[in-house]
Amino acid sequence: MTATHARPQAKAGGGSVVRDVLTLMVLPVPLLAAALPVAFAGGGTRRWFGGRGGENQRAEAQAAKDAAAAAFVELDSAQRDLLISIETITAVDSTSRARQAVEGFAALGRRIDEVSHGYITAVDAHDLDRDGLEPAVAARALTELTKAKDELVRVKAELDRFAQGLGPLLGSAETQLARLAPAVERARQALLGASNSLDAVRASGMRADDLAARLAALAPELTRLNQGAGRHGVPETLQRADQVLREAEALRTEADRLPERAAEIDRRLVSLRTRAQALTTRAGSVEPVLSELRRRFSAACWQDLQPVPEQATVNIRRAEEKIAEASKARDEQRWADATALLSTVRALLNATDEAVSAAGDRLQRLDAVAKDPQQEIQRTRFAIRDAQRLAMAGRNTPDPRHALPLDDAVSRLDRSVAGLEGRHPDYWHFLIETEAVRRSVARVVSDIREERGAGA
Missing domain, CATH: 1.10.8 (Helicase, Ruva Protein; domain 3)
Structure with a gap:
């Protein structure tokens, strides 16, 4: 083939190389690496030109082209890896440091686009496989491809340094992401456990309406958990999962304790009724004690005890009313109301017990000091x-x-x-x-x- 006929073929070959490079830029990294030997091997059998020295210049230029291609692939792969790291950080972190990292990556991206364009331009400008390649052209290709390779390597080094600086941010983000799935699963399991415990309690005949209402209030939170961190963000999802876990576990614990709580309220009702009856009997002894104090000691020794019999009667009556209210609340399974009412009963009976005891203690102490x-x-x-x-x-x-x-x-x-x-x-x-x-x-x-x- 003459040089005249070979020139169109050489131009077509050069355009093919450019299209190959542009196509490879959008391929996944493994496919890009597999395609490189074909894309950069050139087209056709090389011919001798200008003697062995000319062929050596062609070989040096080709080696520079291969080195630039390798540098281009390494830079592209590093950029893709760093993009994953940036996306990991932004999915978790919204602080100023994370925003600065995004801005820094964008600036590096512009620099990468610039050197990549220079590399593609250098590759497109020189068809090293064409017949009759002049030594001067090969030398110029060597220079431009070597410069393109050096720029690619330099930017790759900048990219590596930037990636190293992201270490703390990336580590924190990866830690949170590693927590995400287990945290959400624990929250789901806790809700399931609370639901099962509530079902068991209701099957035993207890309504547990307040617990059921609290469990129903967690349903929207479960929906948000199921929608995922992609919609609500990783930190918010982790916080929501922890909150759901705590509330669900508290619900399950209360549901499991409900039969015991009911039994405890029953025991307290019986105990406080008995105590109120006993105090009614003891309160009847206060008036004889006061009579003895009035007969034997000066008014200053017993005047403060005068209201005790009447106050004891009032307190015991109020306690019995509260016991009846607590019993009704227990029958209606208003556990919190029943517990609060029983606490009021206990306070009334304690005050009455102290007042009734004070009268007897006063007489005993006055007797002792009067004698000696x-x-x-x-x-x-x-x-x-x-x-x-x-x-x-x-x-x-x-x-x-x-x-x-x-x-x-x-x-x-x-x-x-x-x-x-x-x-x-x-x-x-x-x-x-x-x-x-x-x-x-x-x-x-x-x-x-x-x-x-x-x-x-």
Whole structure:
């Protein structure tokens, strides 16, 4: 074939190479790699031109072309891998750092487009397989293809450095994505468990309407979980899955405990009814106790107890009414109402018990101090002396912060003892005062020990 006839064929071959490269740019990476040997092998049998030196120049140019093609493939593959990383980050992270990463990748993409265009232009400009390739043309092809390869390699290095900088962001994103599927599945299983527990409870005859309403309220959340992170975002989906898990587990626990809760309410109803009946009997003994106090002691010793019988009657009646309401709530399976009512009953009975007991305790204590006030006096004096010895331990003079309240305690005790003289002593005031003196002395002792402990 003459040179004149060979020229059109060479042009066609050059255009074919450009189309091959452009086609390969949109192929998946494995197909691109498989296609390269065909795309860049050239077309037709090479012919000798210009002697062995010319053929060597053709070979060098071809080697440069192959090296540029390899660099192009590596850059394309790295860009595709980095795109996956960027998509992973943006699916999870909406912070400014993630936005900066996207902007940086876009800038690199423009740089990649630029060097890729230079590479394709260099390949398209030189048909290294045509007959009669001039040495100067081969040398120019070598230069341009080598430059294109170097640019591709340089941008690939920039891409690699950028990818390394994404390590923390990508690691965090991958961690969240790894949590996503298990978290959603746990939430689904928790909802299923809550539903099964609720069904079992209802099968036993309990309505559990409040639990059923709470479970129904979680249905929209399950729908959103099923729609996936692609629609609602990974962080939001993870948060939703955790919330559904917690609420579903709480529902299941309450449903499982419902039979036990009902039995507990039944036991408390019986117990509180019995206690109310017993308090009714005990409250009847308060009036005789008050009569004894009024007969033997001054008014100051019992006046505060006068309302106890009437208040006990009122409290017990209210407690019995609340018990009836709690029983009705239990029959209607209003568990929270029943529990609250029983707590009110317990508080009423506790207050009544304390008031009724206080009357009997008052008479007992007044009896004891009236027979022998010295026991209370000596008990209080011992507490004061013990505190005085502690205040003087290791000192020649006591600290005024300790001495003053102890001296005041001695004076208060003396005044209380003096108050017992007369025809109708106020024994109750005496008992209150001696208790107050002992509390004051105990505070001084505590202060001394704390100070010495801190200085040790």
